[in-house]
Amino acid sequence: MPGYPVLPEGLAYGGDYNPEQWPEEVWREDVRLMREAGVNLVTVGVFNWGLIEPREGEYDFSRLDRILDLLHSAGVHADLATPTSSPPMWFRRGYPGSRLVDREGHVLGGGSRHSFCPSSPDYAAASERIVAALAARYAGHPALAMWHVHNEYGWANAHCYCPASAEAFRAWLRDTYGDVGALNAAWGTTFWGLTYGSFEEVEPPVAAPVGVLTGLQLDFMRFSVDAHIACFRRERETIRRFSDLPVTTNFMIPNCKPMDYWRWAPEVDVVANDHYLDSARADPHIELAMAADLTRSVAGGRPWMLMEHSTGAVNWQPRNLAKRPGEMRRNTLAHVARGSDSAMFFQWRASRYGAEKFHSAMVPHAGTDSRIWRDVVALGADLRRLAGVRGARVTADVALVWDWESYWALELEWRPSADLRFRERIEAYYEALWREHVTVDFVHPSADLSPYRLVVAPSSYLLGEAPAKNLHRYVEAGGHLLVSYFSGIVDENDTIHPGPYPGALREVLGVAVEEFHPLRERETVVLGPSESSGSSGSCGTGAVGRIWSERVRLAGARAVREFADGPDAGHPAVTRHDLGAGTAWYVSTALDAEPGLRTLLTEVLDHAGVDRPRGLPDTLELVRRGDHLFLINHADAPVTVPGVTGTGVLDGAAYDGPATVPAGGVVVVRT
Numbered sequence: 001m002p003g004y005p006v007l008p009e010g011l012a013y014g015g016d017y018n019p020e021q022w023p024e025e026v027w028r029e030d031v032r033l034m035r036e037a038g039v040n041l042v043t044v045g046v047f048n049w050g051l052i053e054p055r056e057g058e059y060d061f062s063r064l065d066r067i068l069d070l071l072h073s074a075g076v077h078a079d080l081a082t083p084t085s086s087p088p089m090w091f092r093r094g095y096p097g098s099r100l101v102d103r104e105g106h107v108l109g110g111g112s113r114h115s116f117c118p119s120s121p122d123y124a125a126a127s128e129r130i131v132a133a134l135a136a137r138y139a140g141h142p143a144l145a146m147w148h149v150h151n152e153y154g155w156a157n158a159h160c161y162c163p164a165s166a167e168a169f170r171a172w173l174r175d176t177y178g179d180v181g182a183l184n185a186a187w188g189t190t191f192w193g194l195t196y197g198s199f200e201e202v203e204p205p206v207a208a209p210v211g212v213l214t215g216l217q218l219d220f221m222r223f224s225v226d227a228h229i230a231c232f233r234r235e236r237e238t239i240r241r242f243s244d245l246p247v248t249t250n251f252m253i254p255n256c257k258p259m260d261y262w263r264w265a266p267e268v269d270v271v272a273n274d275h276y277l278d279s280a281r282a283d284p285h286i287e288l289a290m291a292a293d294l295t296r297s298v299a300g301g302r303p304w305m306l307m308e309h310s311t312g313a314v315n316w317q318p319r320n321l322a323k324r325p326g327e328m329r330r331n332t333l334a335h336v337a338r339g340s341d342s343a344m345f346f347q348w349r350a351s352r353y354g355a356e357k358f359h360s361a362m363v364p365h366a367g368t369d370s371r372i373w374r375d376v377v378a379l380g381a382d383l384r385r386l387a388g389v390r391g392a393r394v395t396a397d398v399a400l401v402w403d404w405e406s407y408w409a410l411e412l413e414w415r416p417s418a419d420l421r422f423r424e425r426i427e428a429y430y431e432a433l434w435r436e437h438v439t440v441d442f443v444h445p446s447a448d449l450s451p452y453r454l455v456v457a458p459s460s461y462l463l464g465e466a467p468a469k470n471l472h473r474y475v476e477a478g479g480h481l482l483v484s485y486f487s488g489i490v491d492e493n494d495t496i497h498p499g500p501y502p503g504a505l506r507e508v509l510g511v512a513v514e515e516f517h518p519l520r521e522r523e524t525v526v527l528g529p530s531e532s533s534g535s536s537g538s539c540g541t542g543a544v545g546r547i548w549s550e551r552v553r554l555a556g557a558r559a560v561r562e563f564a565d566g567p568d569a570g571h572p573a574v575t576r577h578d579l580g581a582g583t584a585w586y587v588s589t590a591l592d593a594e595p596g597l598r599t600l601l602t603e604v605l606d607h608a609g610v611d612r613p614r615g616l617p618d619t620l621e622l623v624r625r626g627d628h629l630f631l632i633n634h635a636d637a638p639v640t641v642p643g644v645t646g647t648g649v650l651d652g653a654a655y656d657g658p659a660t661v662p663a664g665g666v667v668v669v670r671t
């Protein structure tokens, strides 16, 4: 595998550079400004296919030659993209069979990017040709630092339902099942008599009058991931014929539900991610932290690259909020704190044309006499000071279980409640841990869990037998497990595990669930102390649950809280099962953040021996990466953190005792 780090001199800083949208005199200004800001890496050529192959088989690399030469002369490295996410107009016209078809059977239009079928043989041939031409021409170019294949696989064309996709899906099923009897057994096709006599009878899960076989839907999602991975591999292998530089593609963790990034990760030389703040959230930086932690986990703990984020507003949300003063810096440094070795933006210079002209950039429409530009220059200086953090790892005592297949399965139609959303509970638990200053990793349920003191499974509806056993063994060996309701219900085919719920987790949790009692919209239930615990137990007083209640029977566990009202009044709401050398906790409602979830988590963290700072405001982000301690203050008032010793990396100050982090500011101390 080609070497990492990508840039030996430190953290990579820059963004998507689209000089083709500007006259050449602007390019010279661009590289001058890049040097002023300390930019050392730019992504070029992402959407250039129609420009470098204006007619089929006719290439014109003259502009890209000049751009790469100019970057090299300015000492700026290139992350050269293959342009295959935006096929040219001639391709669309000449190969109509490659057009994307949605679930309702609409052929989606051109005049846009991502408008192609990932299983199209014509797309495969044309994309391989352009990648080979590009790689042959530029493999030895001195500006090149790495290859950036495609752009955001699966973002807009995750699932295609055209005849070519249907054919490829059937081939995938033949490979997976061998014979159609095995497929029928896996999908449970005796239900409604939907039994297949041959693979030829299988259609993709197109829009149907009522609920479609869920096993079929899940396999189509798996097939679609593989179809995109096959596109990536084809390009990667083509590049490899010419070049040994690292090859990556930009993921969209966690905001591209259809892509299972556990499956993607081994394909890339370095994991790269794009992340944009969701302005509608109250505390968008907590979702940012979650995205960064999940990206690091997908990367197996190795340093990863932040390939895109924004200096200010995006253009595709209902209300595109500008970042407040200091927010861009906090965002970027939070990604670095959580393992990124780069800080890249979409985009270098704000565009004048097309769909994205209101998207922020490093050089905004306002030019360099702007807050954004001054902040971009200052950020470049911060990142140079942080060069020493490159390559360092983040360690975590707590892991959250995240499985894309469970995400897909939980959100199929006809679940017990529309309020069961995969990310709802994950984000609730993540946020509570963030506010406790606990850094978490994310894990697949079949991963090695031994490094963790506590594993939390907030949303593991789909859980195969083997991963469930993995959790069981983890607890027996002394691990601590916290599971939220509606977990361990079905296997990988969306078939209910036999016996009372939660089938796959019944033994480890020591409970059996007799009946679900989903709550009405906005209905709440109150939790109280359990009679058997006799104490105020977990969750403190005033704990409230939403969304869910259920009839839990103890089968080895003991109740630590009961429902005080609602359909399960007087029955267990939170249980604890001491098993082997460990403990498994179960929570059967959606506890509100305060006081219920926070109080319960405090108790579970203490019981699991998770060490964490105490007494700090829950608006302070605190992360350790190697010997760098990052303190990011998201509040409007300064905060003092006791017991900080070391050298301030950003401010050069010597810290020995209490450290003050200014309102909205960041302090990084090398300890």
Ligand code: GAL
Pocket (backbone or CB within 6 Å): 151, 152, 274, 276, 308, 314, 315, 346, 356, 359
């Ligand atoms: C990303 C994409 C970029 C740009 C950006 C805008 O998803 O990769 O090309 O469209 O969004 O936020």
